[in-house]
Amino acid sequence: MAALMARHSTRQMVYERGMGITIVELQLAAALYEELRPVIREWGRAYAQIVRKTLLALGSADPYADAALLMNTISGLVLGQLALPNGDFENGNVRPTLLRLLHLIRGEPARDVSHQA
Numbered sequence: 001m002a003a004l005m006a007r008h009s010t011r012q013m014v015y016e017r018g019m020g021i022t023i024v025e026l027q028l029a030a031a032l033y034e035e036l037r038p039v040i041r042e043w044g045r046a047y048a049q050i051v052r053k054t055l056l057a058l059g060s061a062d063p064y065a066d067a068a069l070l071m072n073t074i075s076g077l078v079l080g081q082l083a084l085p086n087g088d089f090e091n092g093n094v095r096p097t098l099l100r101l102l103h104l105i106r107g108e109p110a111r112d113v114s115h116q117a
Contacts, residue, residue, distance in 0.1 A: 001054055002102050005074065006095035013078045014089050020082050059106050066105045073097060
């Protein structure tokens with residue numbers, strides 16, 4: 001799951017910088033303009049539902065909180081990469097972070113996964 005989420009995030013929001021920037025701008029606009037919030041809410045709800053189902057299957061004790069944790073982590077990492085591009089984002093940043101979080105969500109010891117492919 002970590003590899004799939006890392007690949008998706010990288011391709012949709014980092015390689016396609018325009019898409020990533022548009023998503024961030026839409027979120028910021030929704031912070032300013034209440035009428036945009038339903039659009040953001042519905043988009044996020046659909047994505048979160050997929051993530052929650054997967055996390056439940058992985059053994060998450062709280063798939064709602066864990067989905068929010070994963071999605072917000074990805075958003076933060078993408079925003080940082082868009083602002084200050086740095087190296088191999090997918091394999092050197094987002095994937096190891098997601099692997100670590102997924103280990104914790106499954107109740108496994110948090111391992112150093114920074115060097116796993």
